[in-house]
Amino acid sequence: MSIGKRRPKPSRAQLRSFPSVSLQQSRLARQRARLVSLSLVALTVLATSAIVHGSGPAFTYRLGQRPDREIRVNVKEFRIRNQTKTSNERQAAADQVPPSMVNDPAPIKDLAERLDDLTVTIAKSQRYEELAKTLISTWKLKPETYLDIKAATDTPQRRDNLHIQIAKAFVPLLDAGVLGPGALPRNEETSRTLSIRNLGQPLAEARVFPRERVVPERIVKPDGAVAREFIAAFTTPRVGETLFQLVADRLDGRPTLTYEQEETALLREIARNQVTEHYDPFTRGEVLVEQGQTIGEEQLILLRMEHDEAINSLTLGERARRALGILVMVSALFILTGYYVARHERLIAADFGRTATICALVVISLGIVRLLANQSWNADLIPVASAAMILAIAYNPGFGLVATFGLALLTCMALGTGIGHFLVLMGGTAAGVLGLNDVRTRTKLIKVGATAALGYLIMTWATGLWEHQPIELIRSDGLWRAGWGLMAGFFMGGSLPFLENAFGIVTGISLLELGDNTHPLLQELVRRAPGTHNHSITVGAIAEAAAERIGANGLLVRIGAYFHDIGKMLKPHYFVENQTGSTNRHANLAPAMSTLIIIGHVKDGVDLGRQHHLPERIIDLIEQHHGTTLVEYFFHEANRRNGCNPDGATIQESAFRYPGPKPQSKEAGILMMSDCVESASRTLSEPTPSRIEGLVSELIDKRLRDGQFDECGLTLREIAEIRDSLIKSLIGIYHGRVKYPEQRTA
Secondary structure, eight states, rough: OOOOOOOOOHHHHHHHHOOOOOHHHHHHHHHHHHHHHHHHHHHHHHHHHHHHHSSSOOOOOOOTTSSSSSSEEOOEEEEHHHHHHHHHHHHHHHHOOOOOOEEHHHHHHHHHHHHHHHHHHHHSSGGGSSHHHHHHHEEEEHHHHHHHHHHHHHHHHHHHHHHHHHHHTTTTEEEEOOTTOOOOGGTTOOEEEEEEEETTGGGGOEEEEEGGGTOOHTTTTTTHHHHEEEEEEEESSSHHHHHHHHHHHHHOOOOOEEHHHHHHHHHHHHHHHHHHHEEEETTOOOOOOTTTOOOHHHHHHHHHHHHHHHTTTHHHHHHHHHHHHHHHHHHHHHHHHOOOHHHHOHHHTTTTHHHHHHHHHHHHHHHHHHHHTTTTTTTTTTHHHHHHHHHHHHHHHHHHHHHHHHHHHHHHHTTOOOOHHHHHHHHHHHHHHTOOOOOSSSHHHHHHHHHHHHHHEEEEHHHHHHTTOOOOHHHHHHHHHOOOOOOHHHHHHHHHHHHHHHTOOOHHHHHHTTTTTTHHHHHHHHHHHHOOOOOHHHHHHHHOOOOOOOOOOOHHHHHHHTTTTTGGGGGGGGGGGGGOOOOOOTTSHHHHHHHHHHHHHHHHHHHHHHHHHHOOOHHHHHHHSSSSSHHHHHHHHHHHHHHHHTTOOOHHHGBBBOOOOOOOOOHHHHHHHHHHHHHHHHHHOOOOOOHHHHHHHHHHHHHHHHHTTTTSSHHHHHHHHHHHHHHHHHHHHHOOOOOOHHHHHH
């Protein structure tokens, strides 16, 4: 197995001095970092304010809600479209458009010509009997009819006049046409008028006729309009009546009108579009919803229309004042949160990456809240709950609770909701966040989601009853919110591995996975440096107990202890716990070279940790567990050898110190103490309780005086409790045993 490349040996000069940075340059660097962080926070405040402001005041009413006061129109006027009346008027306009028909007058023209030919034939004949029988049967010609026509054509002048009168009589029939049976579809049979145009004429030249003018049953009636117009064309009414009877018997078989479906639909659509929208006006002071009335679909539409009109009527000055107020409130909230972070979460305050991640999480959460606003399924609590849980897992439940308060308040500002919604968000989310003190199992997140769901359900019922909301609305909201709270737990459980990578979170689950003996680094440590592995296991046990004594993360310390000396596996035989027999590889080395090898295991451990993708918090423990302590044995050995050489150069203490940094967390400080006391306790020939206590106190006091705990946040009281815990643990490890009679040694 490839563990990693051996690093090149640093020169002695590199160990003796750190990069020199002047005090002024350091101050300028800190000022630049602070300015960048403040700029990021300022941008976040502006983005958050923009999200909270939105397009204007939020629409706060919901279907099924019961307001505790009358809701009146607060704008000068707004109008709402009356869909029913508009539809009725448009349908009425469409119904007034008659069916469009095309008239092909050819059959009527043919009938007119044949009638004219009949008069010519009768005029040439001498008597009725001379007419062809087919002609008589075709026209159903009677003798009296023959005589009437014969009398009207007895002179050339009268014959010419009759031809003209016949042509004139057929003009109304040619103009309107004849409607055949089945020409109109069933849905058009009730139409009283028809729009008729001749074949080849444009649609604009169509003429409207009563349907009675074109229906054969009506045309043939002697007292009908067509009959009267036909007869009126003749000088002698009797002749007109006679000829009309001949024509009427033959009209039924000569339909000329054809229905045009597409043209009819087009004309009716034009008629519909010409009818303007009908609006009902609402003026200032009109009651939209009565006090205690449940908001239904109709009321909700009116309220939304009034709200949109109110937003549109806002002046630029009013919008600016509202935006300024939101900006001040959001800034105040960020200042309070920043003060809390500066006082209690210094790791966040000092890390630009952590600050940027939290700012991005806030903006994204509020953006999702805005997208999910005013939905009946109350999904706006999902981003609030998820963000708060992420921060609680990444840092601690206390910071998650602060984030819950801020996100809940910003959400209520963005949605325009009241104290009831804030209590629901705060209560349910806080119930879940407070349970995230230590995530060591996947089911823990499901339980946290169930706790949050119960909190949402209880708070929804409590606030709903307090605000006198309908039971149906309370029940619906409670079930939705409880369901989303439970889903938040499942979401966190499924996405936890991705969140750990994205946010650098180290949970109890990931720590337990790292602590498995099947981890490649631990397996290689057992194979190459069994003594170091045994030492690491013991350090982990006593460090965990000490961490839990003061409320620190015991699991993190224990897993960190397993890996804190993995760098020794590259040169295992240069460390005493892995040496067998009397061979000591440092015997033939200069103290400075031995120091390089001893100090190098920290750098090697960091390189191996990064190569195997250990979490940064574990790598920090590897890097900080020796701080800047002195490698005393080789320092004193170098001084001893230098004392025997009067011409030797002065020994620099800095060349025999670890490069650091000093412990930056309580867990790193605990690991430092546990590591040194466990190693030193192995050197005691008789590890009695008093000797163990004296040794532990001496080593911890020495590092305390050396300033190794100045940056880790440990108090003197906590250091004292850690010392007592380590003494108790080591006494338990090196407890006395009963000496049996046959044994010479214990």
